[in-house]
Amino acid sequence: MKISSATFVISSTSYQGCPAPDKPEYAFVGRSNVGKSSLINMLVGRKKLAKTSSHPGKTQTINHFLVNENWYLVDLPGYGYAKISKKMREEWQVFIRDYVLYRENLGCVFVLVDSSIPLQKIDLEFLEWLGEKGVAFAIVFTKTDKEKRNIINKHVATFKERILENWEELPPVFLTSAGKKEGAEEILTFIEEVSRQFG
Numbered sequence: 001m002k003i004s005s006a007t008f009v010i011s012s013t014s015y016q017g018c019p020a021p022d023k024p025e026y027a028f029v030g031r032s033n034v035g036k037s038s039l040i041n042m043l044v045g046r047k048k049l050a051k052t053s054s055h056p057g058k059t060q061t062i063n064h065f066l067v068n069e070n071w072y073l074v075d076l077p078g079y080g081y082a083k084i085s086k087k088m089r090e091e092w093q094v095f096i097r098d099y100v101l102y103r104e105n106l107g108c109v110f111v112l113v114d115s116s117i118p119l120q121k122i123d124l125e126f127l128e129w130l131g132e133k134g135v136a137f138a139i140v141f142t143k144t145d146k147e148k149r150n151i152i153n154k155h156v157a158t159f160k161e162r163i164l165e166n167w168e169e170l171p172p173v174f175l176t177s178a179g180k181k182e183g184a185e186e187i188l189t190f191i192e193e194v195s196r197q198f199g
């Protein structure tokens, strides 16, 4: 898919404050610092559209970006970051949860998983929860440039095995590196296909 435009629309602190749900929407969730904002920038080919930081906890609101005038990319805060106050963390978790449950135009939730570190329990728990709620999701492994290929492959394989302990089949899986700009086209093609089904 060719990206001809990508613009920031609005930051919201609850799903009720989001734009009218009249276009297909794709949200990026995952632990703080996993690379959600960086992935969004890579997808649209813009370095600074979504704000990134080496410090976890950068994105604190629901951020809508309009792409090609006809679909939304959504950057969310991370889950499971221990160093922010408990109160803040709970507030974020509630609004991530409500957003995912009640946002009616969600085409797919992309759950980002850091491929450079061993499996994190919280990622599996989040997937379980999405499954229980019947939310359509895909998995995006990030930071494939940060470790040797055999280590990345091992982490990815272990993660897939663990998923298959609880599910009959794997969801769509993507491998990406925002650092090396790899994996964007596959995700954009997938988004295009899902959007087509929206009619």
Ligand code: GTP
Pocket: 030, 031, 032, 033, 034, 035, 036, 037, 038, 039, 051, 052, 053, 054, 055, 056, 057, 058, 059, 060, 076, 077, 078, 079, 142, 143, 144, 145, 146, 176, 177, 178, 179, 180
């Ligand atoms: P929060 O908004 O805090 O939840 O974080 P986030 O998930 O949006 O992460 P962000 O995109 O801000 O990236 C966090 C850090 O990881 C930054 O220092 C990025 O440069 C780095 N990073 C993101 N993607 C990659 C990648 O593919 N490779 C490498 N090596 N670093 C990456």
Ligand code: MG
Pocket: 036, 037, 038, 051, 052, 058, 059, 075, 076, 077
């Ligand atoms: Mg972010």
